[in-house]
Amino acid sequence: MNRIKTFIQDAGWPRIIIGLFLIALFIAAPSVKVRVDTSLSDTFTRFGMNAVMVLAMVPMIQAGCGLNFGLPLGIIAGLLGAVLTIEIGFTGALGFLTAIIIASGFALIFGYGYGVLLNRVKGDEMMIATYVGFSSVAFMCMVWLLVPLKSPNMIWGYGGSGLRTTITVEDYWLKILNDFLAVKIGEKFVFPTGMFLFCALLCLIIWAFFKTKTGTALTAVGSNPDFARASGIKINKMRTISVVLSTWLGAIGILVYQQSFGFIQLYMGPFYMAFPAVAAILIGGASVNKASISNVLIGTFLFQGILTMTPSVINSVIQTDMSEVIRIIVSNGMIIYALTRVVKARAVK
Amino acid sequence: METKKRRTLIRISLILLIILFSMFLYRIGKTHTLLLDNKAVTMEGVSFAALESVVVKAGRYDPVEIYPRERGMLTTKGPRQRITVEVYNKAGELSSSRIFRITTKEEMILISLPALVADHPQAISPFTPPGQ
């Protein structure tokens, strides 16, 4: 009994409710003519698509910079990588790799500037992150319109200037990761092995990073800044590193997302992309200043599971499409829960 | 406990006042649709022919001209509305101009203009649009 009690306390009621809800959806699926194998396949695919962006939350949370609402900045770096690679014309694995390299370059620059900014505004990071994210997306809207790129796959028809809103990656690196070593069971179930391996690789890198000296210093800065300062750790340097890391993962994350989704979304596409990632990691058990890899995995799975299952199941039951509204309520509700829980935790200490 | 009782009493009466006031607002602000028919009708055995040409004016609204066999419409605000019905004869001259007071609580009412001009008591009737 006690163990169950502690489990509930640690996990928190919202998480448990969401988990049970998801299980209920899966159980109910066959009875409303929703195929479990397609659903599982979709869930796994969406898991892979989003996992890296959720992973991007971890460094900044651990370093005490709060939830990275400024993820769009990293996403923009990724978009730049993708767009420039298409302009150069590389396809397939080479294209994807080039995109990663170019994106990483941008991510480093953006992340550094962003990190320096956040260091000057300790305590208000989240709000500023949000608006830095928003402003950069809006700024890039202007850039996308003016940029002198010429690849016919990207610009508006009739030889106009500026890039299209959505650019397909079909001829370039569509599903390059997904299909790598994909496992197909039956007709409808495809397991995107390649993508999972890639995500696993990144998770491994991050996990290993946090075991290094820099990584532990970073965690110290987040959990106990005074102790960190006393130990001679340069707080600002650690925070900047976390921001750069976060931004870089965001860039990689959007590339992974795109290769599965099939499209590059410019202009206002990245605007709200931070929120699902934030919600996912919070659902996975992270708090505003503590996050682990397991939070990423559990959270992404639960969140994407709900997003996949709810439309199909509930729509068949009530004959309505409530998925959008449910998504809004669940993801934002989770964030609020996490934001209001911090005080309790501190009081307990 | 007297003060507490008094406070609750005052609060309840305030709420009642607001509710009454709201009902008042509802009444004076409610819009009504007056459907103006210029069709030949038969009521209680008495037939009225359609008027050759008739113009209905009401308050600040633009005048509505209704040809024979047509139905015009006026959307008014408030329970009472004065309308001026001007009937023109074939030569285009004003043959009669009368003022009617329309008081209604219904959402939509149907006014048969020929019957109204002839002062038939059933000229005005409530109207429910089909399908509601």
Next chain:
Amino acid sequence: MKKIKFTKEGLIHFLSSNAVPIMFIVLSLFAIPLSGFSINYLVQELLTRLGRNSFLVLSLLIPIIAGMGLNFGMVLGAMAGQIGLLFVTDWGVAGIPGLSLAAIIATPLAALLGYLCGKILNKAKGREMVTGFILAFFMDGIYQLLVLYGMGSVIPIKSSGLVLSRGYGIRNAVNLVGVRQSLDDLIPLSIAGLKIPLVTFMVIAFFCLFIVWFRKTKLGQDMRALGQDMAVGDSAGIPVERTRIIAIIISTILACYGQIIFLQNIGTMNTYGSHNQTGMFSIAALLIGGASVSRASISNVFLGVILFHLMFVVSPMAGKTLIGSAMLGEYFRVFISYGIIAIALVLHAWKRQKERERERLSLRLGNGTAVKAGE
């Protein structure tokens, strides 16, 4: 009004503390001639927009006074106002009675939402703004649940014109035909060819007086004390939690009325978008007027509304003239709106951190060691 010292120091101080509005004025001076709009047109637009938006921006003042930052929860008040207007439009009540009825229906709803918002914000002290921000999104979901699914099915709606073709849920755009312009045109006034919404301005003026009076009441003083320093206010016996909640409730109710005024001017309600826009634009306007997260005054409100909406009207055409794309002007406008909030937040947080560091430094050096106030 503080005397502006015409010394170099005084000038630098003036420029830095009013950086945002000054930047904006300079930008506008460039953009206005580029846009090609006549002064007449601009003045009329500004008058209309002042009438339309000032109330909403004014509603943001009280939470700032109480130290709760920018009240993103005003969106909740806007939602309440919209629901009131939906009912009134459904029942066909028009004109001033319609507006008043909408306000009466919406007020308890706004109060309830404000109470919830206040309670949640109290649990997230120190992160009020982010929490309010997310709460607005969350409530948007609940609002959609109510309006897109509840109305027409569980909640009876009489006029089928309001309902979507599938049988339930309100349409995207609702024509507020009954109440359109009813407050503005109550006493029509036209000077030199410019239409002036007299009664609306009177309402706004009354609200300003209310704010001035409120600051002097005990409740207002309590809030100001909390705004200065929560701990000190607490030890002085001010009921911290309750006062903060009251501040939010008042702000939410006022935002509700503000949204009703806003919508009666436009005449059409964007059922699923108006309230979100409201929050964004009002906060941007306030910040552009020179307010900060912890300090805002009535003059910030009006200056901000004028500058923000001037930019709003002028940018698309200016963008077109400058680069040949009106789209660019529109994106520029969006960029400026978000960018300005970002800059204002950054400036404020930067200053705060510098103060904290200075305090810490002075503590370390020991009492009595003066720290040079050179910033």
